[in-house]
Amino acid sequence: MFISQVGKPTKIKKAIYLVAFIFFGLLLSFNLHSLMEVGYLELAARHNLAVHFYGICALPPFIQILLPILGIIFGLYFGLYWWRKIYLERCLDKFYGKVKNKKV
Numbered sequence: 001m002f003i004s005q006v007g008k009p010t011k012i013k014k015a016i017y018l019v020a021f022i023f024f025g026l027l028l029s030f031n032l033h034s035l036m037e038v039g040y041l042e043l044a045a046r047h048n049l050a051v052h053f054y055g056i057c058a059l060p061p062f063i064q065i066l067l068p069i070l071g072i073i074f075g076l077y078f079g080l081y082w083w084r085k086i087y088l089e090r091c092l093d094k095f096y097g098k099v100k101n102k103k104v
Helices: 011-046 061-088 091-101
Strands: none
Touching: 011 061
């Protein structure tokens, strides 16, 4: 494996870890936004409904604002969750220890 042992937790590692997860959550929210908009436009085209655009987006403004906020919250929550699992509870050390000692 690439990582044989998890290092010591530091403040800079935690900050980078959380920023990476928040960025990941934000990217997921943008993907969800595009899937929702494409689905909405396809549904409107199928039923011959008029679509009102808000700027360049067909989704209402509160959804446009809510999705990135939820993505940031999602990223922060899962970043803190996996930080605790990997660095504080040392779950990967236990897993890699079992894999290392196993004879193939």
